[in-house]
Amino acid sequence: xxxxxxxxxxxxxxxxxxxxxxxxxxxxxxxxxxxxxxxxxxxxxxxxxxxxxxxxxxxxxxxxxxxxxxxxxxxxxxxxxxxxxxxxxxxxxxxxxxxxxxxxxxxxxxxxxxxxxx
Numbered sequence: 019x020x021x022x023x024x025x026x027x028x029x030x031x032x033x034x035x036x037x038x039x040x041x042x043x044x045x046x047x048x049x050x051x052x053x054x055x056x057x058x059x060x061x062x063x064x065x066x067x068x069x070x071x072x073x074x075x076x077x078x079x080x081x082x083x084x085x086x087x088x089x090x091x092x093x094x095x096x097x098x099x100x101x102x103x104x105x106x107x108x109x110x111x112x113x114x115x116x117x118x119x120x121x122x123x124x125x126x127x128x129x130x131x132x133x134x135x136x
Contacts, residue, residue, distance in 0.1 A: 019112075
């Protein structure tokens with residue numbers, strides 16, 4: 019997903035950086051970009067829920083470990099933590115990318131308004 023979204027954003031930025039202002043269909047680009055934003059918002063929501071589930075499991079296991087002092091629970095804590103760190107990292111990437119998509123949406127919208135004036 020990271021590669022897919024990174025490539026999409028790079029392509030979109032290249033389109034917006036090019037000088038083909040008048041003859042490019044920015045309205046179609048805006049429609050497809052809105053669809054992509056919806057996909058990524060859904061992806062971000064799912065990753066948020068999974069990340070929160072792992073965080074809740076981690077803190078529940080930590081509480082049980084601290085109360086019971088069962089050493090084998092430390093393995094479970096380590097396993098959950100090993101999974102939680104990449105989930106947090108990926109969610110951070112998705113959050114920042116979706117916010118970047120919002121800024122690109124505004125830029126596409128500005129291009130459409132600018133082309134309507136001309």
